[in-house]
Amino acid sequence: MLRRVTRVVLRATLGVQGETRGFYLRFLGLAGYDRAMRLMVRGLVVAVAFVLGVWVMLWPVYVRPVVDEPLVADAILVLGGAHDGREELGLSLAAAGYAPRVLISDPYEYSGLVNRICHGGYSFEVVCFDPSPRTTLGEGRALRSFGANWSRVIVVTFTPHISRARHVLGECWSGELLFVDVGRELTPWRWAYDYVYQSAGYVKGAFVEC
Known part of the structure; x- marks a missing residue:
């Protein structure tokens, strides 16, 4: 009788542990995906900020360069x-x-x-x-x-x-x-x-x- 009760308790314990392990694996998977998405968004923001910074910095060079009034020349x-x-x-x-x-x-x-x-x-x-x-x-x-x-x-x-x-x-x-x-x-x-x-x-x- 004691052995039977022990086996039942052991099976229940293993079942709970299995479900817990599965939950943690799923949680880690979601957490990893979420972290990857955050890194991707962060990288995208940095890239866009860099491009905009370069665009603004070079604006007076390419978009608004110094032009001259024509004068009599050779x-x-x-x-x-x-x-x-x-x-x-x-x-x-x-x-x-x-x-x-x-x-x-x-x-x-x-x-x-x-x-x-x-x-x-x-x-x-x-x-x-x-x-x-x-x-x-x-x-x-x-x-x-x-x-x-x-x-x-x-x-x-x-x-x-x-x-x-x-x-x-x-x-x-x-x-x-x-x-x-x-x-x-x-x-x-x-x-x-x-x-x-x-x-x-x-x-x-x-x-x-x-």
């Missing part, structure tokens, strides 16, 4: 990139009497627009050149070659490129640079792209001399 340099009206702006400035010549960076395999500009008849000189390398650095080297006896040049490009172009061209040529913004409208995705692209250009430029 030449107008139109930097390569999208055909967003920069070529037309450069030509209109020359037509308005700001410079006797326009330099058009032509790093394209073929562009009907640039081809027409390069062979058009104007009251001022138009010089099209293929920079080497086909980057802002190549354009800076071309400016150094063309502008050995110049003192002031108007440069036409788009907003996110202005600060870096000012830095690169300033390393290549010692004259006065006046930057004019073509005023191109950019999508949020394009802004994000140019934040990365222009920043990478700064890093790359740190290891290359003009």
